[in-house]
Amino acid sequence: MTTPRPWISRKRHWIPLALLAAGVSFAVVATLSPWPAALLIRALFEQSAAKTVAEMQPYVPASGLDAQLDVAYADGGADTTFDVFSPSGSTEPLPTVVWIHGGAWISGSSRNVDPYVRILASKGYTTVALNYTVAPDATYPVALTQLNDALAFLVAHADEYRIDPDRIVIAGDSAGSQYTSQLATMITSPVYAEKVGLTPALSPDQLRAVILTCGIYDVSGIPDAPGLGGWGFRVSLWAYLGTKDWSNTPGGELMSTLDDVTADFPTTWITGGNGDPLTATQSIPLAEKLSSLGVDVTTVFYPDDHVPSLPHEYQFHLDDADAQAALTSMEAFLGKVTG
Numbered sequence: 001m002t003t004p005r006p007w008i009s010r011k012r013h014w015i016p017l018a019l020l021a022a023g024v025s026f027a028v029v030a031t032l033s034p035w036p037a038a039l040l041i042r043a044l045f046e047q048s049a050a051k052t053v054a055e056m057q058p059y060v061p062a063s064g065l066d067a068q069l070d071v072a073y074a075d076g077g078a079d080t081t082f083d084v085f086s087p088s089g090s091t092e093p094l095p096t097v098v099w100i101h102g103g104a105w106i107s108g109s110s111r112n113v114d115p116y117v118r119i120l121a122s123k124g125y126t127t128v129a130l131n132y133t134v135a136p137d138a139t140y141p142v143a144l145t146q147l148n149d150a151l152a153f154l155v156a157h158a159d160e161y162r163i164d165p166d167r168i169v170i171a172g173d174s175a176g177s178q179y180t181s182q183l184a185t186m187i188t189s190p191v192y193a194e195k196v197g198l199t200p201a202l203s204p205d206q207l208r209a210v211i212l213t214c215g216i217y218d219v220s221g222i223p224d225a226p227g228l229g230g231w232g233f234r235v236s237l238w239a240y241l242g243t244k245d246w247s248n249t250p251g252g253e254l255m256s257t258l259d260d261v262t263a264d265f266p267t268t269w270i271t272g273g274n275g276d277p278l279t280a281t282q283s284i285p286l287a288e289k290l291s292s293l294g295v296d297v298t299t300v301f302y303p304d305d306h307v308p309s310l311p312h313e314y315q316f317h318l319d320d321a322d323a324q325a326a327l328t329s330m331e332a333f334l335g336k337v338t339g
Contacts, residue, residue: 034239042107056115073153085121095167095338102174105240139242140251152201177215209337271300273310
């Protein structure tokens with residue numbers, strides 16, 4: 001995993017740091033800047049991610065894969081790199097899964113999802129795990145622009161990495177799923193792309209499908225969301241969008257892809273656990289919206305009383321039968337849309 005960015009050395013936070021050093025309470029400083037709370041949340045997420053990576057590791061093939069790590073797609077240092085995997089033994093281009101990691105927009109790296117995409121690569125795909133600059137190190141639209149640039153780089157260098165540029169699937173988990181839905185909406189809706197102000201790197205014909213796991217597709221209710229989870233989302237979005245009143249910004253509005261998807265949205269595989277509050281408020285409404293538009297949608301959802309209760313990012317907990325079943329479903333979906 002990448003080394004956590006030490007917030008105390010960041011020039012942008014010298015004021016919060018000075019205030020803390022002067023004895024001003026954490027609560028007071030947190031009302032002035034998202035950095036203290038965002039970095040606390042980041043640390044907790046990184047601890048959880050490390051445990052999940054360790055849990056996935058036994059299921060990763062021990063051999064049979066070629067790997068290139070930390071490949072630069074732009075000049076932003078470690079933030080603008082990717083890891084790429086493909087089956088050993090041949091050189092032909094393969095259908096390609098590009099995975100965008102989650103982490104509430106403020107944490108995470110490609111290493112968090114490398115075990116999962118290695119597993120997918122072993123099934124006959126080229127897989128790519130992207131990095132981008134997390135907040136508050138950079139604010140919207142830096143990461144979205146980087147991800148679009150990464151897709152352009154992958155297409156331009158497809159022959160070097162065994163990528164079939166006409167058979168690409170974009171995938172993501174949690175915040176990465178939000179990015180995935182935003183990129184896919186840009187690619188398939190010129191009206192939305194114009195609103196965002198980016199020229200999509202892929203054409204609709206190149207994007208075969210999307211995979212959305214435990215994502216966020218409508219942030220309109222987050223300002224009023226209760227409890228610790230609501231507070232955490234508000235801090236993360238303050239950090240990501242660059243202002244405490246983020247809900248009234250263009251970026252805040254454009255994040256809610258539920259409002260902008262069209263009938264041309266790609267074929268979709270979408271899941272969320274029954275113990276994840278985001279499933280009922282985010283994943284199921286998007287799946288229903290896409291289905292009502294006539295989009296081909298494969299859903300993997302669970303009844304409320306399903307046992308065990310499946311948490312956020314359940315799909316990575318491969319010791320559990322439901323995670324294994326979701327992986328099997330995902331693999332079947334990939335075979336259908338890329339075959």
